[in-house]
Amino acid sequence: MFTINRENLKRSHQLTWFVIDFVMLGLLIINLVLIIFDSIYSFAGIQDYFQRSMPGFYEVYQPVHRNFILYDLVFVSIFLTEFMVRWAYAVKAGVYARWYFYPFIHWYDLLGCIPTSGMRFLRVLRVISIIYRLHRYGIIDITQTRLFQFVAFYYDAFMEELTDQIVLKVLNGLQYEIKRGSPVVHQVQHGIIYPRRDLLTGWLSDRVADLASEGYVPNRDALRDYLENRINEAIRQNPEISRLKLLPIFGNQVRGTLEEAVGDITSNVIDQVMNDLASSRNHDFIADVVEVLMPAPQAAAAGSPGVTGRPGVESTGPAQVPHRQDNEILLKLMLEIIDVVKEQVRHKRWRERL
Known part of the structure; x- marks a missing residue:
């Protein structure tokens, strides 16, 4: 069962109405239980069972069953009184734009008071409305109950x-x-992808810049050393360059200078390329790549069957x-x-x- 939040009840400034809600909730539950029991009791087999097994209860309840509508009218009178009081309060407080809106909005309260078997179970909606109102104001928390879960x-x-x-x-x-x-593929190409190439280009440009700045810049020195070592190794293994050692006097010096120059040029070119990719200058390059991968519809149409340049x-x-x-x-x-x-x-x- 749910617990009552007394602090919210005090802060609500509607203590009287919430007390009425609790009283009406109890009366509704009692009334619904009696209605369900009397409906079951209406079967002749059930009455015979109580007459044989519980004759005392049978003698007491039989008059109630015969005049059940009179007992139900007692509850109905209480429900109608409460309904009229709330209607009068709503009119006085200006809760709704028109005085006659209340019975239309709370139609289930009014129809549930009709003492017929088909209308009585509309009182379940009244129980639900009261519980929801109490939950909305934080007086009770129905989400913690096992039934709700x-x-x-x-x-x-x-x-x-x-x-x-x-x-x-x-x-x-x-x-x-x-x-x-x-034609969904054609629609995706021409209606979704192509019109958004600029957005895709901007996104790829930002991603490439982030990748270059976060992946290359912190490892620039290590990559430069690696490239210089690889280039020097490749130069040493090149037979044409190895013949430079045969030059008299300056052979080894020329070869060493060449190794340094090639390594430095390669490292500087790669460093400049990565710096360009890490900056906003990469946008034109990415745009060209996207243009090649996803040509405009006009360009694609020019390459379609039956058409050439x-x-x-x-x-x-x-x-x-x-x-x-x-x-x-x-x-x-x-x-x-x-x-x-x-x-x-x-x-x-x-x-x-x-």
């Missing part, structure tokens, strides 16, 4: 199973459409192979991405909780 767990499990099946069906249908030759000249068959290969690669990539999403959807989180 039980219902919430199986509700989440049911909704997860239901939504997973719907998502899997949608993804299977999407895969089928892609394999069948749906020169107007009026039909292209040969092999000219369309790269374009077809690009589509096949993109199609395969999309199918694999959908497979990964399907595997994630099939993962049942509620089973882990269980």
Whole structure:
């Protein structure tokens, strides 16, 4: 069962109404229990059982059963009185824009007071509304009750199973459409990827700059030493350069100078390239790479079957192979991405909780 937060109850400044809520909640529960019991008692077999096994109870309850509607009217009178009091308070406090809104908004309270079997169980909605109101104001916390946790767990499990099946069906249908030759690949290329090439270029530019600055700059000296050692080793093993030692007097000096010069030039070139990649100057280079990898639709159309760079000249068959290969690669990539999403959807989180 839930516990009552007395501090929130005191700070709410609605102590009287919450006390009324608790009283009405108790009366509603008692009334619903009596309604359920009397409905079960209506069966002749149940009455015969009580008559044989519990004759004292049978003699006491039989008059109540025959006149149950009169006893129920006692509860109904209390519920209607409380309903009218709350309606009058809502009108006085201006809770709603019009005075007649209250009975329409709380229709279940009003209809539940009708003493017929079909309307009586609307009082369950009144119980739920009172509990929700108390929970909303922090007077009680229904989320900590075992009943709420039980219902919430199986509700989440049911909704997860239901939504997973719907998502899997949608993804299977999407895969089928892609394999069948749906224009979705063309739409992804021309409607999603191409219009966002600038965003992709900016993102790649930032990533390359971060990679160059974080990976190269801290290891610049170690990389320079490594390159110089590799270059010196390659020069020593080169037979043409080794012949420089045969030069009289200056042979070894020329060879050593050449090793230093080549190593220094190579290291400086690599250092300049990495510094450029680590700065904002890499944007034009990345843009050129993206342009080659994902040409604009006009450029792609120029390389499509039947069109060449020169107007009026039909292209040969092999000219369309790269374009077809690009589509096949993109199609395969999309199918694999959908497979990964399907595997994630099939993962049942509620089973882990269980």
